[in-house]
Amino acid sequence: MTTAISVKNISKRYDIGTAQTKFRYGMLREQIVDTIKAPFRFAASLVKRNPQLAPRNSGQNFIWALKDISFDLEEGKVLGIVGRNGAGKSTLLKILSRVTEPTTGTVSVRGRVGSLLEVGTGFHPELTGRENIFMNGAILGMKRAEIDSKFDEMVDFSEVGQFIDTPVKRYSSGMYLRLAFAVAAHLEPEILVVDEVLAVGDAEFQRKCLGKMSDVAQQGRTVLFVSHNMSAILRLTQEAIVLNKGKLLMRAPTQEAVDFYLSSGQAESGERIWDADEVSAASAPFRPTRLTVRDRSGKVVDTIRSTESSSLEFEYELTAPITGLRVGIYLSTMRGEYVFTSFDTDDPMMFEKFGARSAGRYVSRVILPPDIFNEGRYSVGVNASSFAVKRYFMDENALAFNVDISGAPGTQWPEPRVGPIRPRLEWKIEKISD
Amino acid sequence: MTELTKHEPTTIYIKPSSGLAALRLGDLWKYRELVFFMIWRELKVRYKQTALGALWAIIQPVMTMLVFNFLFGTVAKVPTDGIPYPIFAFSALLPWGLFAAALNQGSRSLTANHNMISKIYFPRLVLPISSVLAGLVDFAISFVILVGMMFYYNITPSWTALWALPLFMLLAIITALGVALWLSAINVKYRDVNYVLPFLTQFWLFITPVAYSAKVISDQWQLVYSLNPMAGVVNGFRWALLNAGSGPDAALYVSAAISLLVLVSGLFYFRSMERTFADTI
Numbered sequence: 089m090t091t092a093i094s095v096k097n098i099s100k101r102y103d104i105g106t107a108q109t110k111f112r113y114g115m116l117r118e119q120i121v122d123t124i125k126a127p128f129r130f131a132a133s134l135v136k137r138n139p140q141l142a143p144r145n146s147g148q149n150f151i152w153a154l155k156d157i158s159f160d161l162e163e164g165k166v167l168g169i170v171g172r173n174g175a176g177k178s179t180l181l182k183i184l185s186r187v188t189e190p191t192t193g194t195v196s197v198r199g200r201v202g203s204l205l206e207v208g209t210g211f212h213p214e215l216t217g218r219e220n221i222f223m224n225g226a227i228l229g230m231k232r233a234e235i236d237s238k239f240d241e242m243v244d245f246s247e248v249g250q251f252i253d254t255p256v257k258r259y260s261s262g263m264y265l266r267l268a269f270a271v272a273a274h275l276e277p278e279i280l281v282v283d284e285v286l287a288v289g290d291a292e293f294q295r296k297c298l299g300k301m302s303d304v305a306q307q308g309r310t311v312l313f314v315s316h317n318m319s320a321i322l323r324l325t326q327e328a329i330v331l332n333k334g335k336l337l338m339r340a341p342t343q344e345a346v347d348f349y350l351s352s353g354q355a356e357s358g359e360r361i362w363d364a365d366e367v368s369a370a371s372a373p374f375r376p377t378r379l380t381v382r383d384r385s386g387k388v389v390d391t392i393r394s395t396e397s398s399s400l401e402f403e404y405e406l407t408a409p410i411t412g413l414r415v416g417i418y419l420s421t422m423r424g425e426y427v428f429t430s431f432d433t434d435d436p437m438m439f440e441k442f443g444a445r446s447a448g449r450y451v452s453r454v455i456l457p458p459d460i461f462n463e464g465r466y467s468v469g470v471n472a473s474s475f476a477v478k479r480y481f482m483d484e485n486a487l488a489f490n491v492d493i494s495g496a497p498g499t500q501w502p503e504p505r506v507g508p509i510r511p512r513l514e515w516k517i518e519k520i521s522d
Numbered sequence: 523m524t525e526l527t528k529h530e531p532t533t534i535y536i537k538p539s540s541g542l543a544a545l546r547l548g549d550l551w552k553y554r555e556l557v558f559f560m561i562w563r564e565l566k567v568r569y570k571q572t573a574l575g576a577l578w579a580i581i582q583p584v585m586t587m588l589v590f591n592f593l594f595g596t597v598a599k600v601p602t603d604g605i606p607y608p609i610f611a612f613s614a615l616l617p618w619g620l621f622a623a624a625l626n627q628g629s630r631s632l633t634a635n636h637n638m639i640s641k642i643y644f645p646r647l648v649l650p651i652s653s654v655l656a657g658l659v660d661f662a663i664s665f666v667i668l669v670g671m672m673f674y675y676n677i678t679p680s681w682t683a684l685w686a687l688p689l690f691m692l693l694a695i696i697t698a699l700g701v702a703l704w705l706s707a708i709n710v711k712y713r714d715v716n717y718v719l720p721f722l723t724q725f726w727l728f729i730t731p732v733a734y735s736a737k738v739i740s741d742q743w744q745l746v747y748s749l750n751p752m753a754g755v756v757n758g759f760r761w762a763l764l765n766a767g768s769g770p771d772a773a774l775y776v777s778a779a780i781s782l783l784v785l786v787s788g789l790f791y792f793r794s795m796e797r798t799f800a801d802t803i
Contacts, residue, residue: 102801130712182800183536184536185642185643186534186536186643187639187640187641187642187643187800188797188798188800188801189536189537189538189539189797189798190536190537190538191538192538193537193538194535194536194537195535195536195537196533196534196535196536197533197534197535197536198531198532198533198534199531199532199533200531201534201643203641203642203643209637209638209641209642210635210637210638210642212563212566212567214566214567214570214571215563215566215567219563219566222559223559223562223563226555226556226558226559227556227559227638227642227644228642229553229556229644231555232555278531
């Protein structure tokens with residue numbers, strides 16, 4: 089086995105000092121001094137080779153997006169990369185695909201790197217689908233002859249056939265994405281770098297994308313795959329690394345790495361906070377403050393496991409008493425299909441007790457039983473109203489969370505299941521005759 | 523599998539670069555198709571959703587010529603060596619238009635394509651080079667107008683135009699690209715360039731004999747004046763097309779050398795700043 093990627097002690101520092109000084113308000117004197125100094129600093133920075141290495145203020149005005157990362161990857165392997173936003177996943181991929189340089193350390197990469205860092209880069213809204221295929225192909229490093237030979241295949245894959253000569257600005261976002269992915273997927277690099285392309289698009293298209301990626305892997309090419317979708321990671325990779333705050337925490341077989349990631353509480357914070365100025369005055373006397381998604385143990389999480397119960401907590405304040413109040417949630421898929429609606433005073437007993445609420449701070453908490461959701465991302469909407477009297481507050485997309493289905497019924501077959509819910513049903517099988 | 527993936531893959535080493543960056547123009551050559559596609563995109567998109575379309579390539583220099591004709595030809599009556607003012611101005615507006623468009627588009631090319639830079643690897647030089655070259659098409663369109671005007675005024679260019687015009691165009695492009703390389707790289711970090719550009723273009727127009735003849739400059743300033751490569755380009759165009767003034771002299775070679783210097787230093791500056799483009803843009 090030959091090594092496709094060898095990463096040795098790479099670190100990447102981003103200088104954030106400039107932004108901090110620039111956008112400070114109310115310090116007129118400093119601002120003036122700064123303005124006078126600016127041309128000199130500018131002149132100095134022009135001759136300086138690498139301004140990154142010399143932050144203007146020597147304080148902690150930089151962050152280490154990656155710190156001392158090392159790993160080797162053999163040819164033909166598929167490696168998953170998990171970690172919360174800001175963990176350094178994208179920076180790592182950017183270094184591997186030569187978009188940016190590491191601050192220290194070296195990487196050797198064997199073969200052409202095809203990057204799906206962002207599909208559709210270089211797409212121009214005024215150009216037609218056909219023109220954008222050629223443009224995007226060229227940007228991704230394909231030769232014209234190569235694009236010509238794969239053109240029909242790409243159009244088929246994208247399913248935009250009859251609109252191929254329409255400017256892409258008239259495309260729906262789904263068509264746009266399919267076309268963009270089609271081009272990128274037909275690039276035939278030795279190493280494919282994929283960053284969260286599957287967060288969008290419908291289930292059928294996601295299935296095709298995943299299929300294409302496993303084809304690539306089966307052809308003996310190396311794939312690096314970043315996703316927040318743990319089940320996709322589990323399905324596509326045998327091994328994964330976990331990044332946290334720029335450090336490599338572990339490298340292990342995927343199942344182990346995903347379990348570690350999900351249980352270590354680094355997953356994205358499933359929290360929405362409303363500041364006072366975000367809420368319209370028309371909502372008074374109802375004022376939302378916080379909405380959280382929590383796992384079984386009460387920890388705020390971005391990803392819940394479908395096999396465990398979880399809860400939603402909605403905190404709010406009443407600045408005056410309200411009668412007939414009901415506070416509730418809507419759950420919908422990212423495609424906008426409602427899954428269900430539920431209010432805290434649906435139960436007549438609860439309505440009798442809490443229909444009239446005095447001024448004060450409240451929390452309405454609901455337990456979501458296990459085995460409801462299918463895999464994917466769900467949106468939580470909130471509503472506070474008095475039936476047929478007034479709707480105080482509504483936010484249809486207050487918060488979103490992911491559902492991880494590992495261990496759910498049917499996951500022994502690595503295929504997506506259609507439908508927004510994935511209940512655990514009791515089947516009986518009887519033999520009726522021979 | 524295609525040609526490209528059949529051969530033994532080459533290993534790329536990624537490490538922090540230091541010191542003066544190598545130009546690696548070979549990389550650029552590998553991406554020549556991208557240069558072609560960028561030019562093609564630029565042209566496809568430029569006049570989309572305009573009623574007059576590519577006519578704008580003609581209208582802009584013609585309108586400028588009419589304004590100049592009124593101000594400098596009719597009102598100020600600048601000396602033109604007996605050449606009708608409209609063609610005197612237009613023969614200069616052509617190379618000037620090429621230069622000004624190349625300078626402006628080239629200097630903004632990196633910031634205009636920031637999403638490509640922050641997502642995908644390709645030699646960044648592709649962007650300013652293709653922006654600068656895209657200006658050639660507008661030049662070709664308005665050149666047709668010039669030919670028409672020459673028929674109208676019954677002016678026959680000398681045969682020297684055949685080799686002289688391409689050379690002067692090349693000088694205009696080299697000058698524009700050299701400055702654009704510097705400015706586009708600075709623009710990544712300091713968007714001040716966007717404010718400097720209109721001013722720079724206007725100032726440069728004033729010190730170039732587009733609206734007037736270079737002869738109005740007093741002798742003591744001639745040497746300094748002729749160091750501006752665009753003065754050489756504009757004089758050269760008039761000389762080759764309209765037989766006006768004298769041909770290239772020593773000052774032209776000096777200004778051409780300055781242009782080359784700006785271009786080469788621009789290439790090195792651009793290449794050494796390139797490594798931080800994706801982080802700062």
